[in-house]
Amino acid sequence: MRIAVTGLQGQVVASLLERGGSRAQIIALGRPQLDLSDASSVSAALETARCDVIVNAAAYTAVDKAESDEDGAMRVNAAGAGHVARSAAALGVPVLHISTDYVFDGALERPYREDDATGPTGAYGRSKLEGEQRVLAAHPDAVVLRTAWVYSPFGANFLKTMLRLGETREELGVVADQIGNPTSALDIADAVLEIATRIVVDPSPALRGVFHMTGQGEASWADFAEEIFGQAQRRGRKPVRINRIATADYPTPARRPANSRLDNSKLRQAYGVILPQWRDSVSDCVARLLP
Numbered sequence: 001m002r003i004a005v006t007g008l009q010g011q012v013v014a015s016l017l018e019r020g021g022s023r024a025q026i027i028a029l030g031r032p033q034l035d036l037s038d039a040s041s042v043s044a045a046l047e048t049a050r051c052d053v054i055v056n057a058a059a060y061t062a063v064d065k066a067e068s069d070e071d072g073a074m075r076v077n078a079a080g081a082g083h084v085a086r087s088a089a090a091l092g093v094p095v096l097h098i099s100t101d102y103v104f105d106g107a108l109e110r111p112y113r114e115d116d117a118t119g120p121t122g123a124y125g126r127s128k129l130e131g132e133q134r135v136l137a138a139h140p141d142a143v144v145l146r147t148a149w150v151y152s153p154f155g156a157n158f159l160k161t162m163l164r165l166g167e168t169r170e171e172l173g174v175v176a177d178q179i180g181n182p183t184s185a186l187d188i189a190d191a192v193l194e195i196a197t198r199i200v201v202d203p204s205p206a207l208r209g210v211f212h213m214t215g216q217g218e219a220s221w222a223d224f225a226e227e228i229f230g231q232a233q234r235r236g237r238k239p240v241r242i243n244r245i246a247t248a249d250y251p252t253p254a255r256r257p258a259n260s261r262l263d264n265s266k267l268r269q270a271y272g273v274i275l276p277q278w279r280d281s282v283s284d285c286v287a288r289l290l291p
């Protein structure tokens with residue numbers, strides 16, 4: 001199976017390249033050959049790739065920067081996602097689009113289900129929600145996977161930021177009143193390979209639409225940081241104390257949802273796919289970064 005994926009060095013792309021193995025040939029398409037904000041480059045690159053399935057994993061992921069550059073985020077996350085889905089539909093190829101927990105406002109007191117009302121609190125979330133809608137409008141058979149709090153040995157992410165800050169700091173303030181589901185990009189890659197394998201052969205409507213897919217178990221950002229430093233300490237690094245602070249004490253341009261937990265039941269029922277417990281995958285990632 002040939003899987004074309006948008007992006008060259010993103011966390012999910014790098015993880016797909018690593019995990020593809022003998023299961024799939026991964027063709028990574030990024031700038032300048034494929035620029036999501038340029039419709040003709042998207043259709044030309046995807047046509048040339050001659051693939052069985054397309055994964056849209058590239059995105060404008062700078063959450064705070066998007067607040068002052070919403071047009072930029074929209075060009076990539078909304079219009080760009082639409083270009084990918086339209087090209088996939090024209091080629092007659094299934095498309096799998098990655099989206100985010102930040103499409104929700106975080107006011108619910110239970111994990112979000114796929115049909116819960118959306119209401120993004122920031123520009124990044126608005127652009128990703130618009131992207132989902134454009135994908136589903138252009139390609140009614142699309143699969144939209146909403147994930148959250150992604151980390152990996154690749155690229156930039158919260159886990160790597162914590163380890164970097166911990167090299168020079170003895171304590172860090174980390175917000176304890178935002179909860180969600182830390183998710184390993186390598187686990188996402190394994191699941192995407194499984195889902196892609198299914199959708200190329202099975203046109204069943206139950207396998208199409210929006211699904212939530214995250215690491216199992218929940219955490220606040222402070223819990224996540226404590227786990228990272230606990231694992232690092234077990235690997236001989238010095239301790240770093242986490243001060244559990246409130247969102248108000250860590251001002252950022254973008255407002256983030258207080259509750260962004262995602263209920264994964266629909267994915268489990270449709271595909272039988274369940275990602276590992278988040279602490280186990282953090283352990284694997286820390287072990288790779290701190291051998």
Ligand SMILES: NC(=O)C1=CN([C@@H]2O[C@H](COP(=O)(O)OP(=O)(O)OC[C@H]3O[C@@H](n4cnc5c(N)ncnc54)[C@H](OP(=O)(O)O)[C@@H]3O)[C@@H](O)[C@H]2O)C=CC1
Binds near residue numbers: 008013057
């Ligand atoms: N990171 C997270 O915590 C979460 C991510 N997601 C979603 O998961 C998906 C994968 O995220 P992740 O792997 O972390 O992303 P990264 O931030 O690691 O990588 C984003 C990738 O998108 C590429 N890209 C950005 N703009 C364009 C463009 N105009 N044309 C082509 N490529 C472009 C970047 O290319 P370059 O390297 O050249 O800049 C980069 O390779 C995204 O859809 C994201 O919205 C969902 C929930 C959480």
Ligand SMILES: Cc1cn([C@H]2C[C@H](O)[C@@H](COP(=O)(O)OP(=O)(O)O[C@H]3O[C@@H](C)C(=O)[C@@H](O)[C@H]3O)O2)c(=O)[nH]c1=O
Binds near residue numbers: 063148149173175252
């Ligand atoms: C670095 C740092 C962050 N924080 C807080 C700020 C914020 O509320 C939270 C997470 O910060 P970050 O900016 O690293 O993460 P953020 O960019 O908000 O992460 C999001 O990225 C996008 C792409 C998604 O789709 C989301 O699922 C989510 O993963 O941690 C601290 O409290 N202390 C710190 O030292």
